[in-house]
Amino acid sequence: MSLILGIIVVTVFSLLLLAMAGDKQKGNIALFAVLINAVLSSCIAIPTLCGSSFEQIFYGGNVFGQIAIRADALSGWFILLMNFTMLTGILYGRRYMKHYENPPGRNPEGSANLTLHFASYIINHFAMIGIYCVQNSLAFLCVWELMALSSFILIIFEYGKFEVLKAGINFLIQSHIGIMFMTLGFIWVNSRAGSFDFNAIATYAASVSPAVSFILFLCFFIAFAIKAGFVPFHTWLPYAHPVAPAHVSGVMSGVIIKLGIFGILRMLLLIKGDFLALGYFILAISVITGVYGVILAIIQHNIKKLLAYHSIENIGIIGIGIGLGCIGLGLNNPYLAFAGFAGAMLHTLNHSLFKSLLFYSAGTVYQATHTLDIEQLGGLIKKMPQTATLFLIAALAICGLPPFNGFISEFLIYSGLFKGILESPLISTVFLVSSVLGLVIIGGLAMLCFTKAFGVIFLGNERHQLPATVHEAEFTKLFPKYLIATLIILIGIVPQIFVKAISGPTALFTGKNILQQEPVAFIETLQAVSLAVIALILLSLIIWWLRKMVTRSAVIVESSTWGCGYAAPTAKLQYTANSFVRPFRKLIHPLLMMNKTENALIGIFPNPVHSETHPYDKLERVIIDIPLKYLKGFIGQFRFLQNGNPQFYILYGVVFIFIVITIPLLMNALAYLNELIKQIGQ
Amino acid sequence: MSIVSFLLIIFTSLFFTGIVIRTKSIFSGRKGPGFFQPLKDIRRLFRKGAVYSKTTSFIFQIAPSIYFASVLMAIFMVPFGNQPGIISFQGDFIFFAYALALGKFFIIISALDTGSSFEGMGASREALYSLLVEPAFFILMGSFALLTGHTSFYEIFGSLHFGSYISYGEGTLAAIVLVFIALIENSRMPVDDPKTHLELTMVHEVMILDNSGFDLGLILYSTNLKFAMYGALIANFFLTPGYEWYYSLPIFIGVQIVFAVIVGTVESFMARFRMNHNPQYIFMLTSISLLIFIGVLILKKFV
Numbered sequence: 005m006s007l008i009l010g011i012i013v014v015t016v017f018s019l020l021l022l023a024m025a026g027d028k029q030k031g032n033i034a035l036f037a038v039l040i041n042a043v044l045s046s047c048i049a050i051p052t053l054c055g056s057s058f059e060q061i062f063y064g065g066n067v068f069g070q071i072a073i074r075a076d077a078l079s080g081w082f083i084l085l086m087n088f089t090m091l092t093g094i095l096y097g098r099r100y101m102k103h104y105e106n107p108p109g110r111n112p113e114g115s116a117n118l119t120l121h122f123a124s125y126i127i128n129h130f131a132m133i134g135i136y137c138v139q140n141s142l143a144f145l146c147v148w149e150l151m152a153l154s155s156f157i158l159i160i161f162e163y164g165k166f167e168v169l170k171a172g173i174n175f176l177i178q179s180h181i182g183i184m185f186m187t188l189g190f191i192w193v194n195s196r197a198g199s200f201d202f203n204a205i206a207t208y209a210a211s212v213s214p215a216v217s218f219i220l221f222l223c224f225f226i227a228f229a230i231k232a233g234f235v236p237f238h239t240w241l242p243y244a245h246p247v248a249p250a251h252v253s254g255v256m257s258g259v260i261i262k263l264g265i266f267g268i269l270r271m272l273l274l275i276k277g278d279f280l281a282l283g284y285f286i287l288a289i290s291v292i293t294g295v296y297g298v299i300l301a302i303i304q305h306n307i308k309k310l311l312a313y314h315s316i317e318n319i320g321i322i323g324i325g326i327g328l329g330c331i332g333l334g335l336n337n338p339y340l341a342f343a344g345f346a347g348a349m350l351h352t353l354n355h356s357l358f359k360s361l362l363f364y365s366a367g368t369v370y371q372a373t374h375t376l377d378i379e380q381l382g383g384l385i386k387k388m389p390q391t392a393t394l395f396l397i398a399a400l401a402i403c404g405l406p407p408f409n410g411f412i413s414e415f416l417i418y419s420g421l422f423k424g425i426l427e428s429p430l431i432s433t434v435f436l437v438s439s440v441l442g443l444v445i446i447g448g449l450a451m452l453c454f455t456k457a458f459g460v461i462f463l464g465n466e467r468h469q470l471p472a473t474v475h476e477a478e479f480t481k482l483f484p485k486y487l488i489a490t491l492i493i494l495i496g497i498v499p500q501i502f503v504k505a506i507s508g509p510t511a512l513f514t515g516k517n518i519l520q521q522e523p524v525a526f527i528e529t530l531q532a533v534s535l536a537v538i539a540l541i542l543l544s545l546i547i548w549w550l551r552k553m554v555t556r557s558a559v560i561v562e563s564s565t566w567g568c569g570y571a572a573p574t575a576k577l578q579y580t581a582n583s584f585v586r587p588f589r590k591l592i593h594p595l596l597m598m599n600k601t602e603n604a605l606i607g608i609f610p611n612p613v614h615s616e617t618h619p620y621d622k623l624e625r626v627i628i629d630i631p632l633k634y635l636k637g638f639i640g641q642f643r644f645l646q647n648g649n650p651q652f653y654i655l656y657g658v659v660f661i662f663i664v665i666t667i668p669l670l671m672n673a674l675a676y677l678n679e680l681i682k683q684i685g686q
Numbered sequence: 687m688s689i690v691s692f693l694l695i696i697f698t699s700l701f702f703t704g705i706v707i708r709t710k711s712i713f714s715g716r717k718g719p720g721f722f723q724p725l726k727d728i729r730r731l732f733r734k735g736a737v738y739s740k741t742t743s744f745i746f747q748i749a750p751s752i753y754f755a756s757v758l759m760a761i762f763m764v765p766f767g768n769q770p771g772i773i774s775f776q777g778d779f780i781f782f783a784y785a786l787a788l789g790k791f792f793i794i795i796s797a798l799d800t801g802s803s804f805e806g807m808g809a810s811r812e813a814l815y816s817l818l819v820e821p822a823f824f825i826l827m828g829s830f831a832l833l834t835g836h837t838s839f840y841e842i843f844g845s846l847h848f849g850s851y852i853s854y855g856e857g858t859l860a861a862i863v864l865v866f867i868a869l870i871e872n873s874r875m876p877v878d879d880p881k882t883h884l885e886l887t888m889v890h891e892v893m894i895l896d897n898s899g900f901d902l903g904l905i906l907y908s909t910n911l912k913f914a915m916y917g918a919l920i921a922n923f924f925l926t927p928g929y930e931w932y933y934s935l936p937i938f939i940g941v942q943i944v945f946a947v948i949v950g951t952v953e954s955f956m957a958r959f960r961m962n963h964n965p966q967y968i969f970m971l972t973s974i975s976l977l978i979f980i981g982v983l984i985l986k987k988f989v
Contacts, residue, residue: 382801383741383801385743385744385745385799386743389743389744392743396745396795400788400791403787403791404784405784405787405788405791406781406784406785406788411784415777415780415781415784418777418780419776419777419780419837422777422780422827422828422831422837423837425828425831425832426831426832426835426836426837429987430983430987433832433983433987437825437828437979440824440825440828441821441824441825444820444821444824445817445820445821447784447787447820448816448817448818448820448821449817451787451790451791451813451816451817452813452814452817454791455791455794455795455798455809455813456813458795458798459794459795459798459799459806459809460798463743463745463795463798463799463801464741464798464799464800464801464806465741465801529775529776529777532773532774532775532776532778533775533781535773536759536762536763536773536775536778536781536785539759539762539773540755540756540759540785540788543755543758543759544748544751544752544755544756546755547751547754547755547758547904548748548751551750551751551900551901551904554732554733554900555735555736555899555900558733558734558735558736558899558900559735559736560735560736560737560738561735561736561737561738562737562738562739562740563737563738563739563740564739564740564741565739565740565741565742565800565801565802565805565896566739566800566802566804566895566896567802567803567804568804568885573801573802575801577802577803578801578802578803578806579798579802579803579805579806579807579809579810583806583807583810584798584806584809584810584813585810586810587810587811587814587961587962587965588814590962591814591965
C-alpha cells in the first residue's frame with residue numbers, strides 16, 4: 005500500500021514542482037522523480053524475482069470495481085529493465101534538452117513546452133509501472149491510455165515541424181487502433197465472465213474451446229503487436245522514432261515498444277490455449293517481422309530511421325523466442341520452453357540496452373553535426389572517439405556478436421531451435437528450421453547494416469562540410485552511455501548470473517517443478533560460453549600485445565590512402581552508404597520500393613542533373629496507403645453533410661436521437677409482427 | 687589431449703597454401719615457388735615496418751589482431767575425431783560462426799576506415815558474400831545435429847557413423863558444401879581471384895590494400911589458418927570413432943592435402959564469375975544444404 009501510494013505522491017508532487025521551477029531545474033526534478041519512482045517500483049520488483057508475489061486490492065468505486073494490483077516475476081523483470089532505461093534516458097535527456105532551454109524570462113511558450121516534456125516523461129514512467137502491475141482491465145486501459153498520450157507528447161516536442169506532427173498523429177491513431185482491439189477483448193471477457201479482473205480472462209479462456217480462445221488471443225495479440233511493431237503493424241515506428249528527441253527515441257525503442265511484448269507474454273500466461281498452434285503462428289509472424297525489418301533497415305539513410313527498423317527486427321527475434329517457448333509448451337518439452345522464453349526475455353533486456361545506447365549516440369551525433377543523413381557524415385571517430393566507441397560496442401551487440409550481450413540471448417534461442425529440431429515432430433521441425441534460417445539471415449543482414457552505419461558515420465573522411473565546432477560530448481552526456489555499455493559487456497561476459505535471474509519469470513510459463521534441471525543445464529553451457537568469451541578477449545589482447553612487441557622497433561610511416569597512385573583523393577571519392585548496400589539492394593529488388601526522381605541528360609554538353617532516391621515501405625503502401633485512399637474516396641461522398649451550418653448540425657443531433665429511440669420501438673414492432681404471423685400460421 | 691586438433695590445424699596451416707601454389711604451378715607447367723614460400727613471405731612481413739594512412743583511426747590498428755584472434759578462437763572449437771576441441775559445449779558451432787563473424791565485422795570496418803573507394807567496394811562485397819554463406823553453414827550443422835541427435839561439434843562428429851548409403855551421400859555432400867564455403871570465406875576462385883591485379887574486380891584483396899607489415903602478415907596467415915580449419919572440419923566427416931590415431935592421423939593429413947589440391951585445381955581451371963553471378967552461386971550452397979537437410983529428415987522421420 006505504502007509503496008504504491010508513495011509512487012503516486014512522488015509523481016503528483018514532482019509534477020507540481022516542475023510547473024514552478026525554472027528551466028534549468030526542470031531536468032533535475034524529472035531525474036529525481038524518475039529515480040525515486042524507480043527505487044520504489046524496484047522495491048516491488050526485486051522480491052517478485054526472488055519468488056514472492058505482490059498483491060493489493062483497491063476498491064475503485066462502482067465503475068472499476070475491485071482494482072487488483074499484482075506483480076509477479078514477469079512484471080518484476082519488466083519493471084527492472086524499464087527502470088534502468090528510463091533512468092539512463094532522463095540522465096541523458098536532461099543534458100540533451102539543454103539545447104532547447106531559453107534564457108530566463110523570454111519565450112514562455114518554449115518554457116511551457118519543456119515543462120510539458122519532462123512532465124510527460126514522469127507520467128510515462130508512472131503509467132508504465134501501472135501497466136506492469138494493474139490487473140483490472142478497465143484500470144489497465146486507463147494507464148495504457150495515459151502511456152499512449154504521454155508518449156505522444158514526448159514525440160511531438162518539436163511540434164513546429166510538419167513531419168513531427170504528422171508522425172505524432174500517425175502514432176496516436178495507430179496506438180488507438182491497438183487500444184480498440186484491446187477494449188474489444190476486455191469487453192468480450194467482461195460480458196461473458198462478468199468481471200474486470202485479469203483472472204477472469206484465464207477462467208473464461210479455460211472454459212471455451214481452443215479455437216475461441218485462439219481468437220480471443222488474436223484480439224489481444226493485434227492490440228499488443230501494434231505497440232511492439234510486429235509486421236504488418238509496424239508502420240508507425242519508422243516515423244515516430246526519427247522525429248522524437250534522442251532520449252525519447254531510445255526510451256521508446258527500449259521500453260515502450262516492449263510493453264507490447266509484455267502484453268503478449270501476459271496474455272500467454274492467462275489464455276492457455278493450444279500452445280502449439282499459437283507457437284507456429286507467433287514464430288511465422290516473427291520471422292517475417294525480423295527479416296522484413298532488417299531488409300528495410302539496410303536501405304535507410306536516416307540514422308534514426310535505420311535504428312527504428314532495427315527495432316522491428318529485434319522485436320522479430322524476441323518473437324521467435326516466444327514462439328519457440330510456446331512450441332516447447334505445446335510439445336511438453338521444458339528445454340525448448342525454457343530456451344525460448346528465457347531467450348525472449350533476455351533479448352528484451354539486451355535490446356533495451358543496446359538500442360537505447362545507439363539512439364543516445366545518434367542523438368549526440370545529431371546535436372554535434374545537425375544532420376541525421378548518414379551520407380553527409382564521416383570521419384567522426386577522430387572528433388568524437390568516445391561516442392564512436394560506444395556506438396561500436398552497441399553495434400557489435402545488436403549484430404549478436406560475442407563478447408557482447410546480444411550474442412547471449414541469440415545463443416539461447418539458437419540452442420533451443422537446434423534442440424527442437426532434434427526432438428520434435430515433422431511439422432515443428434520444418435517451422436524450427438525456417439526460424440534458424442530466418443535468424444541466420446537476420447544476423448547476417450544486421451552485420452551488413454551496422455558495418456555500413458558505423459563505417460559511414462564514424463570512419464573515413466567527412467563527406468560534407470561539417471560545423472567546425474564538432475567535438476566530443478561532455479562527460480555528463482557520456483556517463484549514462486557508459487553505464488549502459490558496462491551492462492552490455494557484463495551480460496556478455498558473465499551471462500550465467502542474468503540467466504539465473506531470468507529463471508523466475510520463465511518458471512511462470514514452464515511451471516515450477518521442471519525448473520530444477522533446465523536452467524542448471526543452461527547455466528553450465530553458459531559458463532562454457534562465458535569462458536570462451538573471456539578466451540576470445542584474452543586472445544585478442546595477447547595478439548595485440550605481440551604486435552606491439554614485434555613492431556616496437558619497426559619503422560612506422562604515415563601516408564595517404566592508396567588510390568592507385570592518385571595522390572590527391574577527395575572525400576567525394578569515398579564509398580557512400582548507398583553504394584555500400586547496392587549489391588544487396590539489387591539482389592532483393594522485388595521486395596523494395598525505391599522512389600527515384602531523376603532528370604535525363606539532354607544535349608551534347610548536358611547541364612548538371614539531380615537524382616534523388618527515397619526508399620519506401622512496400623507493405624505500408626499496400627496495407628495503409630491504398631486502403632486509405634479508397635476509404636477517403638468513399639467517405640468523401642458524405643462530405644456534403646459537413647456544410648458548416650450549425651442548424652444542420654442540430655438537425656443531425658435530433659435525427660440521431662430520434663433514430664436511437666425508434667430502433668428499439670421498431671424492433672419491438674417487428675417482433676410483434678413476427679409473433680402475429682406465427683399465430684396466423686397456426 | 688584436446689589440444690591435438692589445435693596443434694594439427696596449426697601444423698597443416700604451415701604448408702596448406704604451399705600445396706595450393708604448387709598444384710597451380712604444376713598445372714600451368716611452371717617451376718613455381720617452393721612449398722614454404724607463402725610462409726617465408728609472411729615471416730618477412732612480420733618483421734617489416736608499416737605504412738598507415740592518415741585517414742585511418744585506431745579501428746584500423748586493432749582490426750587485424752581481432753580478426754586473427756577470432757580465427758584462432760574458431761579453431762579452438764574444432765574437434766579431432768573423438769577428441770574434443772580445446773573449448774567444447776552444447777551449441778559451440780554457433781559460437782564458432784559468430785566468432786568468425788566478429789573478425790569479419792572488424793576487417794570490414796577497417797576497410798571503411800581508410801576512406802578509399804576501392805576498399806569500400808571490397809568491404810561491401812565481402813559483407814554481402816559472407817552473409818549469404820552463413821545460412822548454408824547453419825543448415826548443414828542443423829542437419830547433422832538432427833542426424834546424430836547432438837548439438838556440439840565434438841558430439842556430432844563423435845557419433846557420426848556411416849551406416850547406410852544415404853549417410854555416405856550426406857557426408858560427401860556436406861564435404862562439398864564445406865569446400866565451397868571455405869573457398870568463398872577465403873575469397874578464392876570462382877568467387878574471387880586472389881591473384882588479380884585490377885582493384886575493381888577484387889573482393890578480399892582490395893579490402894586489405896592499405897594494410898602492411900605485421901598487420902598484413904596476420905591477415906595473410908589467417909587465410910592459411912582458415913583453410914586448415916575448414917580442412918579439419920571436412921576431415922572430421924571421415925574420422926569415424928573407433929579408429930586409432932594411426933588411422934586418423936593419415937586420414938586427417940590426407941584430407942587436408944586432397945582439399946589443398948582441389949583448391950589448386952579449381953583455381954587452375956576455372957575463371958572467376960562475373961560479380962553479379964556470385965550471389966546465385968552462393969545461394970546454390972544453401973540449396974545443397976537444404977537438400978542435405980531434407981535427406982536427413984527423411985532418414986530420421988520416415989525410415
